[in-house]
Amino acid sequence: MIESIDFRSLRDIFEGSAKVYTACADNLTPVPDDHHIVFRNLSEEEKQHYWRNGLGAISRGEVAVIVLAGGQSSRLGSSAPKGNSGFESP
Numbered sequence: 001m002i003e004s005i006d007f008r009s010l011r012d013i014f015e016g017s018a019k020v021y022t023a024c025a026d027n028l029t030p031v032p033d034d035h036h037i038v039f040r041n042l043s044e045e046e047k048q049h050y051w052r053n054g055l056g057a058i059s060r061g062e063v064a065v066i067v068l069a070g071g072q073s074s075r076l077g078s079s080a081p082k083g084n085s086g087f088e089s090p
Contacts (some may be wrong), residue, residue: 037050
C-alpha cells in the first residue's frame with residue numbers, strides 16, 4: 001500500500017502550496033448583488049424560508065462545509081479564541 005504513494009509528487013505539491021500567492025487587484029471584482037444576500041436585511045419570513053431550505057439541503061446531503069485554519073476573528077473585531085466567533089447565523 002505505502003509503495004503506491006508517490007512521495008516526490010506529494011513533496012512537490014506541498015512545497016507549491018507553501019508559496020506566497022499575491023492577488024492582483026486588477027483582477028478582483030465585487031460579488032454581484034444577485035449572487036449573495038445579507039441575512040440581517042431579510043424579513044423574518046425570508047429568514048425562515050432560507051432556514052428551511054438550508055435544513056432540507058443538509059438532510060439531502062447537498063451541502064458541504066470546510067473550515068480552514070488562519071481565522072479572521074481578530075480582523076472581524078472578536079477577541080474570543082479562534083473558532084468561537086459567531087456571525088449572526090440563526
